[in-house]
Amino acid sequence: FFPDEVIAETEKLNDEVDENTLHNRKDFRDLLTITIDPQTAKDYDDAISLVTNKGGYVLYVHIADVSYYIRTDSILFNEAVTRGNSFYFPRSVIPMLPERISNKICSLRPDEDKLTLTVKTEFDKLLNIKDQSVCESVIRSSARLTYEEVDNLFDGKKHEIPQEIASMLQELRKISQELTKRRYDLGYIPFNMPDTDFEYDEEGNIINIHNSRETESHKLIENCMLLANEYTAKLLNKKADKAIYRVHEDPDEAAVEKISKLLNYYKVKYKKNQKTQKLIQGLLLAMPNNDYHRVFDPLILRSMKKARYDTIPVGHFGLAMKNYTHFTSPIRRICDLAVHHLIRYHIWQQKEGYNLKSRNLQDIADNASERELLADNAERETATQFKKLFMKDKIGEVFSALIVNMNNNNIIVELDDIPVSGIIPLSSIEDDHYNFYAVYMELIGKRGKRVFRLLDRLTVKLERIDFDLTFSIVEKRKK
Numbered sequence: 513f514f515p516d517e518v519i520a521e522t523e524k525l526n527d528e529v530d531e532n533t534l535h536n537r538k539d540f541r542d543l544l545t546i547t548i549d550p551q552t553a554k555d556y557d558d559a560i561s562l563v564t565n566k567g568g569y570v571l572y573v574h575i576a577d578v579s580y581y582i583r584t585d586s587i588l589f590n591e592a593v594t595r596g597n598s599f600y601f602p603r604s605v606i607p608m609l610p611e612r613i614s615n616k617i618c619s620l621r622p623d624e625d626k627l628t629l630t631v632k633t634e635f636d637k638l639l640n641i642k643d644q645s646v647c648e649s650v651i652r653s654s655a656r657l658t659y660e661e662v663d664n665l666f667d668g669k670k671h672e673i674p675q676e677i678a679s680m681l682q683e684l685r686k687i688s689q690e691l692t693k694r695r696y697d698l699g700y701i702p703f704n705m706p707d708t709d710f711e712y713d714e715e716g717n718i719i720n721i722h723n724s725r726e727t728e729s730h731k732l733i734e735n736c737m738l739l740a741n742e743y744t745a746k747l748l749n750k751k752a753d754k755a756i757y758r759v760h761e762d763p764d765e766a767a768v769e770k771i772s773k774l775l776n777y778y779k780v781k782y783k784k785n786q787k788t789q790k791l792i793q794g795l796l797l798a799m800p801n802n803d804y805h806r807v808f809d810p811l812i813l814r815s816m817k818k819a820r821y822d823t824i825p826v827g828h829f830g831l832a833m834k835n836y837t838h839f840t841s842p843i844r845r846i847c848d849l850a851v852h853h854l855i856r857y858h859i860w861q862q863k864e865g866y867n868l869k870s871r872n873l874q875d876i877a878d879n880a881s882e883r884e885l886l887a888d889n890a891e892r893e894t895a896t897q898f899k900k901l902f903m904k905d906k907i908g909e910v911f912s913a914l915i916v917n918m919n920n921n922n923i924i925v926e927l928d929d930i931p932v933s934g935i936i937p938l939s940s941i942e943d944d945h946y947n948f949y950a951v952y953m954e955l956i957g958k959r960g961k962r963v964f965r966l967l968d969r970l971t972v973k974l975e976r977i978d979f980d981l982t983f984s985i986v987e988k989r990k991k
Contacts, residue, residue, distance in 0.1 A: 513610075514591065514610050518587055518588060521586060521588050522588065522613060525612070525613070525617060536648060537650050538649045538650075539650055544561060546561075546654055546657055546680075547653055547655075548658070548733050549657075550659060554619070556620040556653075556656065557578075557620065557844070558574065558576070560573055561574070562684050562687075564683060567642075568634070568637045569687060570633070571736065572633075573736050573737065573840070574620065574630045574649065575630070575631075575740070575839065575842065576842060576843055577626075577852070578609070579629075581618065582613070584867060584868055585865060592608050595846070597883055598614075598843075599890060600887075601890075602895065603710075607844070608843070608844055608845070608846065622654065623652065625651075625652050626651055628648075629649065630647055630649040631645070631740040633740075644743045646855060657673065657677075663727045665682075685732060688728075688732040695738075699790050700832045701793055701796065703796065703830075704725060704726060704796075705809055706724060707723070708721060708724075721932070722931065723931045737840040741839050741840060742833055742836055746835045747855070748854055748858065749835050752857075754873055755837070755851065755854050756873055756876065757824070758820075758828060758847070759819065759822045759828060759836070760820075760827070760828040762788060763829070765788075767816070768788055768791065768815065771795070771815045772784075774808075775795055778804075778808075778965075780795060780799065788829075792812065795808075795812065807917075820884075821847050821884075822877055823877055837851055847876070857869075900977050902932075903930075903977060906974055911929065911983075912927070912970075912971060913928060914969055915970065916966065918948065918953060918954075918964065922936060923936040924936075934980055935981070935983070936983050936985060945957070953965070953966050
């Protein structure tokens with residue numbers, strides 16, 4: 513995957529943390545520190561610690577210090593800039609950095625000394641932020657936990673998490689819940705878009721597909737990372753003449769009005785005449801059941817602009833933040849790594865090896881945005897092909913499905929029991945000729961006035977698999 517000169521430079525890196533390395537670093541190795549990641553993860557680039565004291569809480573967010581090993585004048589940094597980010601596919605990864613760095617030297621593996629950058633947040637007892645700071649540090653992770661293990665703890669199910677760590681997690685849970693509430697108050701947009709997980713047998717064949725949704729453990733980690741990202745963005749905005757930010761511009765008013773009108777037609781009750789953030793948040797929170805989320809969350813998301821990287825901090829609409837950047841994933845995203853270099857140069861005045869002034873930061877930001885879009889499309893297409901592979905022996909079978917979208921040519925359905933989508937060509941519905949009304953997303957038959965709408969549930973049969981999964985209607989049921 514990597515050129516020889518990149519591998520050669522990687523092999524020269526010292527993977528030992530010695531006393532010379534620890535000069536001027538805060539030593540947090542005695543803190544109880546954990547990582548929480550997916551079961552299959554191999555690169556752990558963030559860890560957390562929590563200390564409770566008389567005044568309140570101190571939260572430590574430790575991020576792998578990739579910038580210590582990869583300076584701006586290195587071949588490795590140039591390679592990372594070119595790649596932009598890691599690409600994640602079912603059962604495989606195209607990494608931004610060589611495995612020796614991403615999975616070994618910089619990965620915050622348990623019971624190993626690791627170099628980190630730490631954002632320290634001090635809260636009072638009411639969880640108001642008293643102070644924040646960022647420093648070079650060294651940690652020693654106490655445990656590698658998975659989201660599933662932490663959710664079992666929170667749900668009162670059987671788990672094997674040691675009591676000291678379990679107690680810390682319960683305190684972190686309370687903090688996370690309060691932070692979530694405050695973000696909602698500011699206008700945070702709560703999309704609940706599931707990822708697709710594939711299960712395999714020992715030979716690598718797909719044996720099952722299911723959706724995974726964000727759980728409380730995911731939200732806990734997200735809230736910790738948001739704190740660190742927002743703080744570093746504010747710091748750079750104040751201290752640096754130019755930096756890289758994660759931005760998400762406000763949606764067009766016409767797009768918001770269109771989606772609001774559509775949801776109103778489908779009887780979603782929400783408060784009107786609010787600022788755009790609160791309006792969209794209200795639409796999402798007003799969904800009466802999961803079928804509505806399956807249909808309308810993707811439509812609302814597509815009506816909004818796409819988040820990207822820029823050197824101008826125009827704010828992040830979806831997160832309801834004026835200043836935001838990506839700081840917490842330097843192993844897999846170039847902009848996070850660049851932000852680490854910017855902190856070293858502008859905040860700590862470390863000039864040698866961390867100067868990005870010779871580079872066009874806007875070019876790095878633009879390339880990262882383009883590579884992210886490429887990765888999203890490639891990952892989506894790969895998932896689609898895997899789904900087709902899973903469904904190939906199910907041609908002729910009958911399924912329950914939900915109408916999730918439509919256009920002049922097709923009804924788009926999503927199966928209820930398997931998270932795959934497909935089309936019903938209008939040309940295959942022979943009882944009438946149907947006209948498509950885009951404003952209300954419905955199809956009305958010319959003669960019989962039969963109507964197909966979003967949220968209608970159909971019984972469908974898988975007819976064939978080519979560019980799409982193509983279904984036919986077995987019968988139509990009322991909502």
